[in-house]
Amino acid sequence: MMIKRLLLLLITSTFLQVQAQEATNITFSTPKNGEGLHAFFKRNGLHSDELRAQFLKLNQSNLGKNNSLLMGVKYLIPETSTILHEPLYGKERAHFELESNTLKGAVFHLVSGHGGPDPGALGKYGNKTLSEDEYAYDITLRLAKKLQENGATVHMIIEDKNDGIRDHSYLESDKDETCMGQAIPLKQIDRLQQRTDAVNKLYLQFKGSYQRCVVIHVDSRSRGKEIDVFFYHAPKSKSGKAAAQSILQVFDKKYKEHQPSRGYSGIVNSRNLYLLRKTYPTAVFVELGNIRNYRDQQRFIIQNNRQALANWMYEGLLNDFNTQKQKKLN
Incomplete structure (x- = not known):
C-alpha cells in the first residue's frame, strides 16, 4: 500500500512538472473594475477573431453569463502574434x-x-x-x-x-x-x-x-x-x-x-x-x-x-x- 502511495505521488509530481513546463508561455490577466470583454481583449492584444475564440475556449469554465468577465479571476491569455x-x-x-x-x-x-x-x-x-x-x-x-x-x-x-x-x-x-x-x-x-x-x-x-x-x-x-x-x-x-x-x-x-x-x-x-x-x-x-x-x-x-x-x-x-x-x- 505504501509503495502504491509513493508511486501515485511520483506520478502526480511528474504530471505537475510537465504541466508547469507546458504552461511557461501562458500569461494571465485579471479584469479591471468595470472592464468589459471588448476592452479586456483590446488591453491584452487579442485583436483577431481567432485569438478571441481561443480565449473563450481556454476560459469557458470561469466566465459568467453571455461570456461576461468575473472580477478577481485570473484569465488565461493565449499567445499573441505581433x-x-x-x-x-x-x-x-x-x-x-x-x-x-x-x-x-x-x-x-x-x-x-x-x-x-x-x-x-x-x-x-x-x-x-x-x-x-x-x-x-x-x-x-x-x-x-x-x-x-x-x-x-x-x-x-x-x-x-x-x-x-x-x-x-x-x-x-x-x-x-x-x-x-x-x-x-x-x-x-x-x-x-x-x-x-x-x-x-x-x-x-x-x-x-x-x-x-x-x-x-x-x-x-x-x-x-x-x-x-x-x-x-x-x-x-x-x-x-x-x-x-x-x-x-x-x-x-x-x-x-x-x-x-x-x-x-x-x-x-x-x-x-x-x-x-x-x-x-x-x-x-x-x-x-x-x-x-x-x-x-x-x-x-x-x-x-x-x-x-x-x-x-x-x-x-x-x-x-x-x-x-x-x-x-x-
Whole structure:
C-alpha cells in the first residue's frame, strides 16, 4: 500500500512538472473594475477573431453569463502574434499579423508608376477606362503588405491615403496620389527626380542593409499585342540583373505549375531608364502587361490575379535576399 502511495505521488509530481513546463508561455490577466470583454481583449492584444475564440475556449469554465468577465479571476491569455499597423492598406487590412521574420534586415523601396496628375497608360474594358496608376498601385500595395508580413522594412514611395487595397475589378481613377506626402509634379522629369530623391534619401538611412527598389508599371501596346510580365535592370548592374532573373524564374515556375500548356515568354533586359540609372539601391523595373489587350487585362481586373502577381514578385525577391545572404556567409 505504501509503495502504491509513493508511486501515485511520483506520478502526480511528474504530471505537475510537465504541466508547469507546458504552461511557461501562458500569461494571465485579471479584469479591471468595470472592464468589459471588448476592452479586456483590446488591453491584452487579442485583436483577431481567432485569438478571441481561443480565449473563450481556454476560459469557458470561469466566465459568467453571455461570456461576461468575473472580477478577481485570473484569465488565461493565449499567445499573441505581433500585430502590425499600416493605414495605407485600407481600414479592413490596416492591422495584420507578422507571419515570419524571414526578411528581417531587408529594406524595400516600392515605386508604383505615374499617379497624381498623370494616370499613365489607359485601356478600355467595356465601357470602363482602366488607368495604369490605379492597378500598378494596388499590386504594389499587395506586394508591400506581403513583404512586411515577413519581416521586411517597406517604403511606399507613391501613396494614396484613401484607396487602400481594393478587391473590386474596376479601380476608379483619381489624382490624389502623393510622393511620400508631397504633391506629384506634372512634368515627367520632375516626377522622376522627386521619386529618385525620395528613394536615395531613404537608402542612406539604411546603408549597409540589403536594399532593393522595385518600380511597377503597366505597359501600353496595340490591343492585339499580348505580353507576359517582363523586367528591366540598369545597364552593368549585376545585382539588378540577378534580382530581376530571380523574380522571372518564379513566374516561369508558376506558369508551368498552373498553366503548363500556355508557356511563359517574359524576359529580363537592361535599359537605361531614369529610375534604374539614378537610384542608389539595386533596382528592378517590372512591366505587368498590356493594359489595352483583353487577355492581359484579366491579369489586372481580377483581384486574385493581382494578388498572385504580388505573391510571385514577393517570392522572387525572397529568393534574391536569401541568395545574397548566402553569398555573405560564404
